[in-house]
Amino acid sequence: MERYEANREARTVILDRLRTALDDRPKPPPVRRAYRRERPAGLDVVGRFAERVADYEATVLRVYDAQDLLSAASDLLREAGVSRLAVPTGSRLAWLTRLGVELVVDSPPLDNDALGEIDAVATGCALAIAETGTIVLDTGPDQGRRALTLLPDYHLCVVRADQVVGTVPEAVARLNPRRPQTWISGPSATSDIELERVEGVHGPRTLHVLLTG
Amino acid sequence: MRLALFITCFNDTLFPETGKSVVRVLRRLGHEVEFPYDQVCCGQMHFNSGYREDAVPLVRSFVDAFEGYDAVVVPSGSCTAMVREYHAVVARQAGGTLPAGVARVAPKVYEFSEFLVDVLGVTDVGAYFPHSVAYHPTCHSLRLLRVGDRPTRLLRAVRGLTLVDLPRADECCGFGGTFAVKNVDTSVAMGGDKVSAALESGAQVLCAGDNSCLTHIGGLISRQHAGIRVLHLADILACTEALPDLQPYGPGLDIASGFAAEQTPAPEVTR
Amino acid sequence: MTTSVRREPTFVGMPPFPEAAHAELANDVQRANLRAATHTIRAKRDAVVAEVPDWELLRRAGEAIKDDVLAGLPGYLERLEVAVRAAGGVVHWARDAAEANTIVVAIARAKGVDEVVKVKSMATEEIELNNALARAGIHAWETDLAQLIVQLGEDLPSHILVPAIHRNRAEIREIFVREMGRFGRPAPERLSDEPGALAAAARRHLREKFLRAKVAVSGGNFAIADTGTVCVVESEGNGRMCLTLPETLITVLGVEKLLPTWSDLEVFLQLLPRSATGERMNPYTSMWTGVTPGDGPQEFHLILLDNGRSDVLADPVGRQALRCIRCSACLNVCPVYERTGGHAYGSVYPGPIGAILTPQLRGIAAHRVDAQTASLPFASSLCGACFDACPVRIDIPEVLVHLRAQLVDGERGPRDRAEEVGMKAVRWAFEKPWRIGFAQHVAGVGGRFARHGVIGRVPLPKRFTGPVSAWFADRDAPAPPAESFRSWYKRTDGGQEE
Numbered sequence A: 001m002e003r004y005e006a007n008r009e010a011r012t013v014i015l016d017r018l019r020t021a022l023d024d025r026p027k028p029p030p031v032r033r034a035y036r037r038e039r040p041a042g043l044d045v046v047g048r049f050a051e052r053v054a055d056y057e058a059t060v061l062r063v064y065d066a067q068d069l070l071s072a073a074s075d076l077l078r079e080a081g082v083s084r085l086a087v088p089t090g091s092r093l094a095w096l097t098r099l100g101v102e103l104v105v106d107s108p109p110l111d112n113d114a115l116g117e118i119d120a121v122a123t124g125c126a127l128a129i130a131e132t133g134t135i136v137l138d139t140g141p142d143q144g145r146r147a148l149t150l151l152p153d154y155h156l157c158v159v160r161a162d163q164v165v166g167t168v169p170e171a172v173a174r175l176n177p178r179r180p181q182t183w184i185s186g187p188s189a190t191s192d193i194e195l196e197r198v199e200g201v202h203g204p205r206t207l208h209v210l211l212t213g
Numbered sequence B: 001m002r003l004a005l006f007i008t009c010f011n012d013t014l015f016p017e018t019g020k021s022v023v024r025v026l027r028r029l030g031h032e033v034e035f036p037y038d039q040v041c042c043g044q045m046h047f048n049s050g051y052r053e054d055a056v057p058l059v060r061s062f063v064d065a066f067e068g069y070d071a072v073v074v075p076s077g078s079c080t081a082m083v084r085e086y087h088a089v090v091a092r093q094a095g096g097t098l099p100a101g102v103a104r105v106a107p108k109v110y111e112f113s114e115f116l117v118d119v120l121g122v123t124d125v126g127a128y129f130p131h132s133v134a135y136h137p138t139c140h141s142l143r144l145l146r147v148g149d150r151p152t153r154l155l156r157a158v159r160g161l162t163l164v165d166l167p168r169a170d171e172c173c174g175f176g177g178t179f180a181v182k183n184v185d186t187s188v189a190m191g192g193d194k195v196s197a198a199l200e201s202g203a204q205v206l207c208a209g210d211n212s213c214l215t216h217i218g219g220l221i222s223r224q225h226a227g228i229r230v231l232h233l234a235d236i237l238a239c240t241e242a243l244p245d246l247q248p249y250g251p252g253l254d255i256a257s258g259f260a261a262e263q264t265p266a267p268e269v270t271r
Numbered sequence C: 001m002t003t004s005v006r007r008e009p010t011f012v013g014m015p016p017f018p019e020a021a022h023a024e025l026a027n028d029v030q031r032a033n034l035r036a037a038t039h040t041i042r043a044k045r046d047a048v049v050a051e052v053p054d055w056e057l058l059r060r061a062g063e064a065i066k067d068d069v070l071a072g073l074p075g076y077l078e079r080l081e082v083a084v085r086a087a088g089g090v091v092h093w094a095r096d097a098a099e100a101n102t103i104v105v106a107i108a109r110a111k112g113v114d115e116v117v118k119v120k121s122m123a124t125e126e127i128e129l130n131n132a133l134a135r136a137g138i139h140a141w142e143t144d145l146a147q148l149i150v151q152l153g154e155d156l157p158s159h160i161l162v163p164a165i166h167r168n169r170a171e172i173r174e175i176f177v178r179e180m181g182r183f184g185r186p187a188p189e190r191l192s193d194e195p196g197a198l199a200a201a202a203r204r205h206l207r208e209k210f211l212r213a214k215v216a217v218s219g220g221n222f223a224i225a226d227t228g229t230v231c232v233v234e235s236e237g238n239g240r241m242c243l244t245l246p247e248t249l250i251t252v253l254g255v256e257k258l259l260p261t262w263s264d265l266e267v268f269l270q271l272l273p274r275s276a277t278g279e280r281m282n283p284y285t286s287m288w289t290g291v292t293p294g295d296g297p298q299e300f301h302l303i304l305l306d307n308g309r310s311d312v313l314a315d316p317v318g319r320q321a322l323r324c325i326r327c328s329a330c331l332n333v334c335p336v337y338e339r340t341g342g343h344a345y346g347s348v349y350p351g352p353i354g355a356i357l358t359p360q361l362r363g364i365a366a367h368r369v370d371a372q373t374a375s376l377p378f379a380s381s382l383c384g385a386c387f388d389a390c391p392v393r394i395d396i397p398e399v400l401v402h403l404r405a406q407l408v409d410g411e412r413g414p415r416d417r418a419e420e421v422g423m424k425a426v427r428w429a430f431e432k433p434w435r436i437g438f439a440q441h442v443a444g445v446g447g448r449f450a451r452h453g454v455i456g457r458v459p460l461p462k463r464f465t466g467p468v469s470a471w472f473a474d475r476d477a478p479a480p481p482a483e484s485f486r487s488w489y490k491r492t493d494g495g496q497e498e
Ligand code: SF4
Pocket: C275, C323, C324, C325, C326, C327, C328, C329, C330, C331, C353, C386, C389, C390, C391, C392, C393, C394
């Protein structure tokens, strides 16, 4: 790989130019982090999260026990017409087999074409953000590698209530930059035509969220 | 309080009536305003057009003319903004004693509505103006001076006046100093939309705190013979039952009011 | 510091702004499209910004973090390089567009590919990478919907975020039906112009390209100096496709795109989405650090691009333009942009940010610039709406006026002798109060000849083009009054003797 890193001269010149450009020694200003880091006191973060996800035209169902979970999941999958469901290797989603769908475990890793032919994927998440209705995946065991949640057209994401944080700063503080991350806020969308938002371009066109606990 | 009027070169030359209105309003409120004859121009046109060095003597003469007053009142948002926001920039470049002079004088300079509301603490200036008025917040009043609702508070307190909303009020009218001639097509397109908004509002009068913007908007209205007139805030606040719509108007004001006299010999608004 | 290389390209044959705007303004369809689009996005942005109580504090933090990055840029870049290499990435440095393009082409050739997929990126637009790849026989497929519309329509981008903002649904349908088949899967025969259907056509058209591609090229919104993490903010999922599926990923990044630490993202991931598309959060944000075994591209190249940025950094007033996070809020609120559209600016960076960034990237601080470049700082009424909208508080009007001074006082632009004479004359008249009095008297005498106090159409020969004919083309003006304010004040003692 080192063979590409031949332009050391450019490096020296650019760094020199930048240093010369800063001859006036601008004083770096103090960064005042006076903005909110925590959720507003008393906010029902889980409720707010559900509300905000729904604003993106994603379906959110909140369930309180295992029985609820099963019937909600089965409703959602039936509604979406899902018969084969990809799941990550380390997934704790084995209960989904009880719903009569075929589970395809990403082990050994499915190639892109195979993955593209599966209608749906189910994962957990690393955490979720109430204020923005965002789900964060960081390739943890119940989420799998990034392509897994990208090629299938339907994504069922199970979020535990204790995974929901209030604000973006709370989320950033908990995440590990070394892990690849995908922040998902609603289904794929575009506003490129007359700045009118339409859901569904390249990523999953349907996002269903099961909020447990 | 020693109070001075900075009339601005534009008003001095083209809209003397607005200056007279300021004098009358302040006198009605019990304040005499002095007019230092050494004043000329704030230098905005030179500064904004890139002739920064040419702005230096103008800034210097401004400081000389207004040094020693407790407050300077200006019937123009953009000239006030030039003094308060940018004289320091010009002065810094010029060096010498100018920065200190600017630092002494500039903070005492107030746009007309700021002066009435903040310095004198009045919103009811005893005016009477029985017409519907839409207020256009000119960009420099709105975004540089942040005069906020001061002008509309003053207008609301005018007896007989109905304040109506101007659609898309915070959009620039397209004057922009030399922009009006350097980018004439864009300027006219923007102004045309402002005229449409004014007509949409249904108001009889479009009011603002800058005669420069009003000259542009009024010039379009006059050419299109659109039936709405433009007036500076001070000219409305100067009106009373005894002197409704002050006469005689100088010719300058008459056209800025958007009436080509041949179309509307006796503007109904004035009666 | 001097250089004659034009680093940031002008759209070929583009005249100075006023002329270009004249032509664009005549396009009624485009004006209606732009008006609708900018008003829609303004309303959305205002709504989601209003619900953030600490927006001003976030803006100030964003400004300070970026200023800190700029003040210590060389050190931060070195830190980033170390972190990216430690995470298995390769770091390249490119002084200018040609150098950056050469690196991309070399990598693509080494991989033996004749096509790459691309995530929309301003940096690769700026260096005209697609042309360079084409010359090397490599197709670059644009995968962002708007960018695809521009590419298929052989059009020019007119907006930072939505390059096809000047097109409406009917025009887009037309382009898809006509062009898609030439480059891959054709559009369905009975394609409607409903945005959902158009997006679906793009999905089908691009899918095979995503699945096939071995090399992807992206830009980046942020790169974290401490960790080497790169962040791409997007909506459609085309970014995720490009950043995840191919074996090799090349990211071209302007040197100013850095943030010092991971936690700085907490500010920018709030500022950017709300300012850009008016959403609380954009649908997809991807972040990666070097190479992750078993997940995503196994080869990652980061190209750090100068291309004039060091010249921008050298100007203490102008350097604030490097804080820009390309959200395009300033375009969306700009009354000039709303009327003229982006093409009139003749650069990949249109609108208010383009008016201050393009001339600086083209080296205005160092040498004379051409007439098109010189016209850009004047393409503004200085209304200030851009500054209010900018999430990193770039004082665009301040920089515009600063650049105007460079052009005139600093003699970096073509000279306008007539204007110079006019300005000197005004200054002369203003130097002594008696002179202004005299000028007013002369004007007042002249004003008596105007009918009813109005100066209307001024009969000037056609070839006479100056400020006077410009004013009177569509506007009347008041005739100067017989008596100026200062004469009145003197005559009546301030109205006491009236
Ligand atoms: S200048 Fe500010 S508002 Fe404009 S694109 Fe850049 S960050 Fe956004």
